[in-house]
Amino acid sequence: MxxxxxxxxxxxxxxxxxxxxxxxxxxxxxxxxxxAAEEAAQEIFLRIARAAPTYLPTAKFTTWMYTVARRAxxxxxxxxxxxxxxxxxxxxxxxxxxxYPVQLPGPGERNPEQVVWEAQLTERFRTALGELPEGHRxxxxxxxxxxxxxxxxxxxxxxxxxxxxxxxxxxxxxxLSRLSEDVSA
Amino acid sequence: MGCRDxxxxxxxxxxxxxxxxxxxxxxxxxxxxxxxxxxxxxxxxVGAGVxxxxxxxxxxxxxxxxxxxxxxxxxxxxxxxxxAAWRWAAVPLAATAALGFFLLTLGDxxxxxxxxxxxxxxxxxPGTSAPLTTEDREMIALLDFLEDPADLxxxxxxxxxxxxxxxxSADSPNPARGIRSGA
Numbered sequence: 001m002x003x004x005x006x007x008x009x010x011x012x013x014x015x016x017x018x019x020x021x022x023x024x025x026x027x028x029x030x031x032x033x034x035x036a037a038e039e040a041a042q043e044i045f046l047r048i049a050r051a052a053p054t055y056l057p058t059a060k061f062t063t064w065m066y067t068v069a070r071r072a073x074x075x076x077x078x079x080x081x082x083x084x085x086x087x088x089x090x091x092x093x094x095x096x097x098x099x100y101p102v103q104l105p106g107p108g109e110r111n112p113e114q115v116v117w118e119a120q121l122t123e124r125f126r127t128a129l130g131e132l133p134e135g136h137r138x139x140x141x142x143x144x145x146x147x148x149x150x151x152x153x154x155x156x157x158x159x160x161x162x163x164x165x166x167x168x169x170x171x172x173x174x175x176l177s178r179l180s181e182d183v184s185a
Numbered sequence: 186m187g188c189r190d191x192x193x194x195x196x197x198x199x200x201x202x203x204x205x206x207x208x209x210x211x212x213x214x215x216x217x218x219x220x221x222x223x224x225x226x227x228x229x230x231v232g233a234g235v236x237x238x239x240x241x242x243x244x245x246x247x248x249x250x251x252x253x254x255x256x257x258x259x260x261x262x263x264x265x266x267x268x269a270a271w272r273w274a275a276v277p278l279a280a281t282a283a284l285g286f287f288l289l290t291l292g293d294x295x296x297x298x299x300x301x302x303x304x305x306x307x308x309x310x311p312g313t314s315a316p317l318t319t320e321d322r323e324m325i326a327l328l329d330f331l332e333d334p335a336d337l338x339x340x341x342x343x344x345x346x347x348x349x350x351x352x353x354s355a356d357s358p359n360p361a362r363g364i365r366s367g368a
Contacts, residue, residue, distance in 0.1 A: 007261045016250065021242055028240030037240055038249075045250050049259035122237040129238060143200060144232040150202045169196040175231050 001061055005052045012049065019062075020045070022146060023069055029141045030073040032130035044072040059155060066148065066156045070138050077134060121179075128178035132171055139164050140171035186210060188221055195221060199228045 003011035023044050028037035047068050055064070129137060135157065142148045142156060143164070150164045157164070191214050197203045198211040215222050254260045317325075 004261075009261045009263055012260060016247070020246065020250070024242045024246065025239055029235065029238050032238075034240060038243060038246060041246070042250050042253055046253060046257060046259060049254050050257075121234070125231075125234045126238045129235065141235060144235045145238070150197070150200070165193060165197050165202065168200065169193040172196055172228050172231055175234070176227055179231075 001052065001055050001064075002057065004049075005055055012052075015048075016045065019065060022062075023065070026066065026069050026141065026146060027073055029129065029145050030070075030134075030137060031076065032126055036076065040073045040076045043076060044069045047072050060152070063148070063152050063155050066142060066146065066152075070142075070156055074134060074138075124179060125175070128175050131178060132174055135159075136167045136171040136174070139167040140175075143168055186214065188214075188218060191221070192224065195225050196228055199225060199232060 001011070001015060004015060020041070024037060024041045027040040027044065028034065031037050031040055048065065051068060129141070132140070138157060139153050142153045143150065148156065150161050150168075153164045154161045159167075191211065194203055194207050195211055195215075198208055203211060215225060251260070
């Protein structure tokens with residue numbers, strides 16, 4: 001990024017090669033739509049390029065990149081008039097005694113039936129993810145999807161680590177509740 | 186700590202973000218609470234689920250991004266290849282120019298020598314245009330005389346001289362040119 005700031009086009013091409021998949025994935029998880037994700041990802045790289053002159057290496061580049069990415073997707077979602085507060089945060093104890101009737105595959109469980117079931121579940125999961133409040137979705141996606149630590153997520157979102165911990169827990173609860181509704185229906 | 190109070194800590198523990206003290210509490214609770222044990226597995230599964238939402242990068246994505254950045258003037262211009270090449274080309278170009286100049290100069294010298302008309306002119310000192318004196322002309326005439334073999338043959342001073350050549354004889358078909366044997 002510093003080389004790009006000094007005017008190296010090749011540095012930006014290298015930066016793009018390294019990070020464009022992660023940026024597209026993040027945009028996809030945040031918007032839940034392929035064309036929207038592509039448009040948002042383009043906006044993210046435009047913002048990164050424009051912000052280069054003022055970039056200061058005070059944090060990891062990826063943390064800064066996700067900060068830009070999150071703001072870009074947030075603006076995109078606002079521009080497309082998503083009501084990202086429409087899903088209320090669940091109260092404690094939702095789900096009977098904190099246990100949800102949904103059966104989820106474990107990381108090591110893969111057989112043909114499981115793969116088909118996972119494909120269906122992935123689609124339901126994507127829908128449920130899109131229904132989370134944006135701040136909870138961002139925290140959960142950044143941590144579980146992109147591998148950022150709670151501390152890094154806190155930097156990206158501009159909140160405390162405790163708030164990240166709470167948002168991720170709430171996101172889990174809401175996802176399990178939503179997926180349980182699908183099972184019950 | 187009851188189930189409701191520890192669930193958020195279980196979520197952080199699943200993500201590897203619990204402190205050692207919190208982790209000890211979670212392990213202790215899970216060892217005795219089957220319901221929270223099931224919730225812990227569901228939390229892990231739902232965490233893994235987000236990684237299944239990957240999407241894909243369209244083939245044209247790179248071209249579209251760079252076209253957008255170009256149109257917005259957000260990219261520095263691509264470096265020209267030629268300036269660097271010309272910088273390195275200067276060395277052979279200079280060498281070629283020097284060689285050409287040398288050959289042209291050499292050509293002039295050859296032409297100058299080729300146009301020198303007579304022995305008289307050849308005897309003139311290069312770079313001087315002073316006219317020849319009478320003494321000079323006599324010396325040149327003498328030198329011309331000495332350079333003419335026919336004149337040597339006509340010189341009687343060689344009469345009576347013997348040419349001693351191994352195997353040579355009076356019958357030799359090729360007596361040394363310009364030297365008459367006394368036999």
